Amino acid sequence: MAPVPLGGTIRRMSHTDPLPRDAQSILELAARSMFDLFANASEGMMLVDRDARVVWINDQYRRFLPALGFEREEDFVGQSVSSVVQNTQMHRVLATGKPILIDLLDNRAGTFVVSRIPLRDAQGEVIGVLGIVLFDHPETTLQPLIAKFARLEQDLKEAQRQLASQRRTKYTFASFVGSSPAAVEVKRQARRAAQSTSPVLLLGETGTGKELLAHAIHAASPRAGKAFVGVNMAAVPESLLESEFFGVAPGAYTGADKKGRDGKFKLADGGTLFLDELGDMPMAMQVKLLRALQDGEIEPLGSNQVVRCDVRVVAATSRDLPQMVRDGLFREDLFYRLNVLPIRVPPLRERQSDLPALIETLCEDIAARGGGSPLEIGAEAQALLAAQAWRGNIRELRNVLEQLALRTDAALITAADVAAVLREAGLPELAPIRAMPAATDAPADLRPLPEQIAELEQRAIAAALAHTGGNRAAAARLLGISRASLYDRLGSPDGVSETQTTV
Numbered sequence: 001m002a003p004v005p006l007g008g009t010i011r012r013m014s015h016t017d018p019l020p021r022d023a024q025s026i027l028e029l030a031a032r033s034m035f036d037l038f039a040n041a042s043e044g045m046m047l048v049d050r051d052a053r054v055v056w057i058n059d060q061y062r063r064f065l066p067a068l069g070f071e072r073e074e075d076f077v078g079q080s081v082s083s084v085v086q087n088t089q090m091h092r093v094l095a096t097g098k099p100i101l102i103d104l105l106d107n108r109a110g111t112f113v114v115s116r117i118p119l120r121d122a123q124g125e126v127i128g129v130l131g132i133v134l135f136d137h138p139e140t141t142l143q144p145l146i147a148k149f150a151r152l153e154q155d156l157k158e159a160q161r162q163l164a165s166q167r168r169t170k171y172t173f174a175s176f177v178g179s180s181p182a183a184v185e186v187k188r189q190a191r192r193a194a195q196s197t198s199p200v201l202l203l204g205e206t207g208t209g210k211e212l213l214a215h216a217i218h219a220a221s222p223r224a225g226k227a228f229v230g231v232n233m234a235a236v237p238e239s240l241l242e243s244e245f246f247g248v249a250p251g252a253y254t255g256a257d258k259k260g261r262d263g264k265f266k267l268a269d270g271g272t273l274f275l276d277e278l279g280d281m282p283m284a285m286q287v288k289l290l291r292a293l294q295d296g297e298i299e300p301l302g303s304n305q306v307v308r309c310d311v312r313v314v315a316a317t318s319r320d321l322p323q324m325v326r327d328g329l330f331r332e333d334l335f336y337r338l339n340v341l342p343i344r345v346p347p348l349r350e351r352q353s354d355l356p357a358l359i360e361t362l363c364e365d366i367a368a369r370g371g372g373s374p375l376e377i378g379a380e381a382q383a384l385l386a387a388q389a390w391r392g393n394i395r396e397l398r399n400v401l402e403q404l405a406l407r408t409d410a411a412l413i414t415a416a417d418v419a420a421v422l423r424e425a426g427l428p429e430l431a432p433i434r435a436m437p438a439a440t441d442a443p444a445d446l447r448p449l450p451e452q453i454a455e456l457e458q459r460a461i462a463a464a465l466a467h468t469g470g471n472r473a474a475a476a477r478l479l480g481i482s483r484a485s486l487y488d489r490l491g492s493p494d495g496v497s498e499t500q501t502t503v
C-alpha cells in the first residue's frame with residue numbers, strides 16, 4: 001500500500017496539555033488500524049488535498065478507473081476530483097469541514113455507498129478529505145434501502161410529471177361549447193384578449209366557465225409555450241398566501257421548506273398567472289400583489305434579494321368588485337390595475353340555446369372519464385333540464401348529468417330520471433316542462449340591444465330550421481328572407497343550425 005499522510009487524522013485534545021507519549025502512540029496505532037481496516041474492507045479509497053485534487057487512490061479504487069473513463073492512474077491522480085468523478089461531494093466536505101458519514105453516489109461507474117471524512121492538521125485546519133467507497137453494487141448489499149430509495153425517486157418523478165402536465169393548458173377556445181350570441185361574443189372578447197399583454201378580468205357567476213376561458217386565453221396567447229399557473233384565493237389560507245405567491249428563500253425556515261421553494265410568480269415566469277376568486281384576496285395581500293405587479297419583481301420570504309418575474313395576469317371573480325371597492329373591501333388601485341380587459345361571462349340562463357350542445361359535450365366527457373358510452377337524453381328529459389334555473393351554471397348541470405350517469409344503466413334517460421335526480425340534488429322547484437329551445441328568462445332589458453336582436457334572430461332561425469327539419473331553403477321562405485341572407489346569418493363555423501336541429 002502506498003504511504004499515506006496520517007498526521008492529520010488525529011486531533012489532539014488540547015495543545016497546551018499534550019497526551020503522554022504512550023497514549024499518543026496508542027492513538028496513532030488505533031488510527032492506523034482503523035485506516036487499514038477500512039482500506040481492506042472497503043471497495044476503494046481516495047484522498048484529495050485542500051485544493052480538491054486527487055492525490056492518492058488505493059489498489060481497490062484503481063478498478064473503477066476504466067468505468068470512470070481512465071486507462072491510467074497517472075491521468076486520474078493529480079486532477080481536480082470534480083472533473084474526474086461525477087457528482088462527487090468531496091469539495092463540500094472541504095468547504096464545511098463536516099464529514100458525510102454515509103451517502104449514495106451515483107455516477108457513470110455505478111451507484112456506490114460512500115463515506116467522506118475531513119482530514120485535519122495539528123492546528124485543526126482541514127487539509128484534505130478521505131473518500132471511502134463502502135460498497136459498490138448497493139442494490140444487492142443494501143437491497144431494502146435502495147428499493148425504498150428507488151420507490152421514492154419514482155414517486156417524485158411521477159409527481160413532477162403530473163405537475164408539469166397540470167401546468168400545461170387543459171383547454172382551448174374549442175373547449176368552450178356554445179354558439180349562442182352571448183357565447184360567441186364572450187369567445188370573441190377572450191380571443192382578442194389573448195393577443196394583448198394587458199391583464200384580463202373575467203367576471204361571472206360560479207360555474208360559467210371563467211377558469212376554462214383563462215386556460216383558453218393562455219393557450220391562444222404568445223405565452224402558450226410557457227406555464228399556466230393558477231392560485232385560488234379562496235383555497236389558500238391567508239397565512240400561506242405570501243409564500244405561495246412569492247416563494248421562500250433557502251434557509252428561511254427549518255423543516256420541509258429548508259431548501260426554499262419557488263412561488264407562483266416565479267413558476268409562471270414568462271407565462272400566465274391565473275388569480276382565481278380574486279375577490280377573496282385579503283387586503284394585506286392585495287397591497288403586496290399590487291407592488292409586485294407594478295415593479296415586475298418579487299422578494300421571496302426570508303430573502304433580501306428581488307427576483308424579476310414576467311407574468312401576464314388573468315384574474316377571475318364571481319364577486320361584485322366595484323361594489324367591494326365602494327365598501328372598502330377591495331383596493332381601488334389594484335382593481336384598476338387588473339380591470340384593463342374586463343370580460344363578462346354570461347350565466348347559463350342567458351344562453352339557454354347552448355344547453356343541448358353543452359349537455360351533449362358534458363355527457364361525452366363524463367362517459368370518456370367513466371369508460372361507458374355517453375348518455376342519451378330523451379326530448380322531454382332535455383326540456384326538463386332546459387327549464388332549470390341552473391344557479392350553479394355549467395358545474396351544476398354537469399353534476400346532475402353525472403348523477404344521471406350513475407343512476408341508470410338504461411340507454412335512454414327519461415324525464416322521470418331527470419326529475420328524480422333534481423329532487424335528490426335538492427334543486428329548486430321544477431319548472432313546467434316546455435318545448436325547446438327556450439331562452440326567455442334572461443333579464444332582457446339589462447343587455448345591449450344589438451345582442452338581444454342577434455339572439456332573437458338566432459332563435460327564430462333555429463325554430464324555423466327545426467320546423468323544416470333542417471331544410472334551409474324552406475326555413476328562409478318561412479322567415480321571409482332570402483336564402484343568401486339566411487346563409488349569411490348562419491355564417492359562424494360552429495353555426496347555430498347544427499346545435500339546434502340535432503335536438
Ligand SMILES: Nc1ncnc2c1ncn2[C@@H]1O[C@H](COP(=O)(O)OP(=O)(O)O)[C@@H](O)[C@H]1O
Binds near residue numbers: 175176204207210212
Ligand atoms: N362553455 C363551456 N363548454 C364546456 N364546458 C364548460 C363550459 N363552461 C364551463 N364548462 C365546464 O364547467 C365546469 C365549470 O367551469 P369553470 O371554468 O370552472 O367555471 P368558473 O371558473 O366560472 O366557476 C368545468 O368543468 C368546465 O369545464
Ligand SMILES: [Mg+2]
Binds near residue numbers: 207
Ligand atoms: Mg372557478
